Amino acid sequence: MTHKAPKDLRSARWFAPDDLRSFGHRSRMMQLGYSEEDFRDKPVIGVLNTWSELNTCHSHFKERVQDVKRGVFQAGGFPVEMPSLSVDESFTKPTSMLYRNMLAMETEEMIRSHPLDGVVLMGGCDKTTPGLVMGAISAGVPMVYLPAGPMLRGNYAGKILGSGSDAWKYWDERRAGNISDDEWLGIQGGIARSAGTCMTMGTASTMTAIADAMGLTLPGASSIPAVDAGHQRMGADCGRRIVEMVWEDLTPDRIITDAACRNAAVVAMATGCSTNAVVHLIAMARRAGVELSLDDLDALGRVTPLIANVRPSGRDYLMEDFFYAGGLRALMKQIEDRLDLTALTITGKTLGENLEGAVVYNDDVIRPLSNPVYEEGSLAVLRGNLCPDGAVIKPAACDPKFHFHEGPALVFDSYPEMKAAIDDETLEVTPDHVLVLRNAGPQGGPGFPEWGMLPIPKALIKQGHRDMLRISDARMSGTSYGACVLHVAPESYVGGPLALLKTGDIVRLDLANRRLDMLVEEVELEARRAAWQAPVPRFERGYGYLFQRHVTQADKGCDFDFLQSDFGRTAGEPDIY
Template identity: 85%
Template sequence: MTRKIKDQLRSARWFAPDDLRSFGHRSRLMQLGYGEEDFMGKPLIGILNTWSEINSCHSHFRERAQDVKRGVLQAGGFALEMPALSVDESFTKPTSMLYRNMLAMETEEMIRSHPFDGVVLMGGCDKTTPGLVMGAITAGIPMIYLPAGPMLRGHYAGRILGSGSDAWKFWDERRAGKISDAEWLGVQGGIARSAGTCMTMGTASTMTAIADAMGLTLPGASSIPAPDAGHQRMSAECGRRIVDMVWEDLGPERIITEGAVRNAATVAMATGCSTNAVVHLIAMARRAGVDFTLDDLDELGRTTPLIANVRPSGQDYLMEDFFYAGGLRALMKRLEDRLDTSCLTVTGRTMGENLDGAEVYNDDVIRPLSNPVYAEGSLAVLRGNLAPSGAVIKPAACDPKFHVHEGPALVFDSYPEMKEAVNDPDLDVTPDHVMVLRNAGPLGGPGFPEWGMLPIPTALVKQGHRDMLRISDARMSGTSYGACVLHVAPESYVGGPLALLKTGDTVRLDLPNRRLDMLVEEDELDRRRAAWIRPDPRFQRGWGWMFSNHVTQADTGCDFDYLERGHGPAAGEPDIF
């Protein structure tokens, strides 16, 4: 393998020349207390850290950045930490998805405009993984992803709790009058007990597993719990490895291939992944110039068994159990015959070499292929006259009786309207109704919020019902569950067929045949289409205006049209120094 020499370092353009601009660059680093012996002729590693005091998923990242620096120094590099937008799902309204592309743009531009030879990307909470990776793919320099890791199991009154999933379940019981104030407070304090991301197989664990399976992390790094000492050791190893990646000139274009993307999708299906994986994986693939579509995902979903018995698709275990059972390397070892093991990874070795020696230590947590949690994969893609460009459902996480279902629509035009209705104890609704929320997609939400797990109406909850068919152009949390059809495209806000549906129309879901239809005559739909009036724009200025004018639909990843690979080359580095 040909290795770079010092003069070929990207950072040498900033520091090596004997000219006025480089004098300024060197003097400013000396102003920060560094001597030339610290940075001259060494790979400069940018640590892009999404730590913030309001992002509990990343509350340990302030310390982990120091672990990364330790590793960079051990390998003979020079590290500088820079803050990156911390898009957390817990507090950001209407949704952090509105800002994923902002993080991607920030990442690309920070790398492009600064003298980094390589970067360590520190993320974990849902949108930080795709945002950081999308930007780094386009920037094109060596990068390694450091996942935040899942938090510890939740506990309350002798019960193990899973973040998100158990919150929804206990909330339904509270609405049914079966949970006291004291119990509700106990659950609130016990469901999230440490730093780290949701410990269910939600969007955070899904996306870090995808980065891992794509070859962008150290092998198995996505499974390590955030508080585990192994997480600190992994962080230091990221620092050591990125220095070698710089000398090897191992950039993302050599790692993120069609095979790597298909590996990531296959592993996602086997883990019981979040439905959000669809949007993010497609966006990441398109940034890398890989043509990966909803149909590709559905094909893999039909043939990949779900073998991770982790909530919400699994019944019994959480991410901590998954780690003790062998973690992602062990799951991938079981899938080895279905993977392209020749794919190169950030280790400089192939995926197959990284899987050598991986073992499963608990066959109930990581099931054998002969005894899956669910015979097919986690996700299915639907099409029909309600979703001509596609919609997504998570079959393993809903009651099988809804896999084929026909019922009258109960349509809501906004989240507040829906929320008021479901809390009405006298709402005229039956378990056979199909609840529909529209104007909740990328443009209509705005930002594609996680509203798709529509709450079961109080009247039905009190009768003991806990699932019903729900359809929307929204997303839902990866910790959610139920018979929820999501990401209906095109969305209703732009005139997609969902905008034409009326309360009382019959809706039919046929999961085995991947169909989602409204049983309405075409001439009647033509009349409704002619009468439809597009809603007013959500934004008149700022980021929201930019988002609204350039975001693509769910089926193509919700990236900005001018950032996708086919739109043109990256801006490149500044010519003026």
């Protein structure tokens, strides 16, 4: 049932009045070759497209946008494609995370400043999902998220390869001298074979699953492979649905509720999500005024089994297999007793209604609750004198022997220092050491880079070791694995306790009790704290200058403080718009 009349459309403020300013707007539309019949009294739909020639995950978006526009036209809307910042994961240095908030700002401002009644957000590569969604939440118009979809399975010499995860695994073998130049070249060419995001349960698939579980995509859209014909049909469906949502005035504030955010967190845990989910989910929730905390996520993780047997937390399968096994709808059906099925979604129906008829076709890929991959969820949150504001670990993706570990710290102050030392075969290091990288957080990185999966020292690699405890205030790729403690907060660059740790100090990880501590007397720590000096700021101009002065710490989602929902005007739009 429609609730809006054409005169109530947001775009009518640009096109309907009989005044000079609206004359100019209509005239410029005619300059583009359109007649008033094309755009007057119709929902104007912005299609925010994060395609670029350097974003491999979105290489199909140049064509997929046509599917979206076809759907918009079919439903009686008027689509306008608007290129958005393409925050690619593969090529952006020092890290794409530096630009997530820039994409969020751009998305919000593009929507606010243009005659858009609703938007289709085209994303998928790691930071594009949270960036687009955060901006659209703040803008407040009806939105549909279109996920890029995972690429096809990798393949080399008859072996199935998982993007990211197998890169790290085979790189260790390369460093150990077990892989030839020809083999390395073959793996390089076989690990990523089509358009789409990483086909492991990395950050991309994690975040699109979160958007799906939150009710922001068409049901199950996050699971469809990028090059499947069903993905094209889903694109057109997104176009048709957003037009209906405009007439229904179905805005993000009605969908992104406390229940929706908790549903997303539970689903994330059950999928074996990326550690990056913590930062992005908190940021997305807070944009909607939902107070989701690290402790909330840890509590949900303790009672949510991991049931998606997808690498890297799972052992055997990839996202293509997950789709064939029934996809995200099937997984949510398995855990529906843990979800709030009354949560509203972009379909206008509840989550429970969207899950009707979902079936698991392979119960080794999507496990029943009676046979989980891991008894608890994917992530755990640690506290202690090394991380008073929290740190994150992925227990299911590391050797269980490190769930309790004590060992001497080997501390590096920068990535170049660490990289040089790790490849030095004379480095004095044992498997019991705890590798520590600091000054790699939101401000220190700069931008919170994915350096947290510190390489195993070459000397230990050659002895056959493939895991050890590693700690940092950095992030790591969602395709990574191992005993890596990440997101230590506050970060060392701003004087967090990690800045006080010294090589040789004993560090204790006690996963069962969610503790991470340095076994150093408080008197000694106070002396070190008094002697600590703040480093020189990373940036002196531009966006980086803005970033380092306003980015929040990892436990708060790394959003800009002035963009959170409790800052400044939160209702309506300024009169100038």
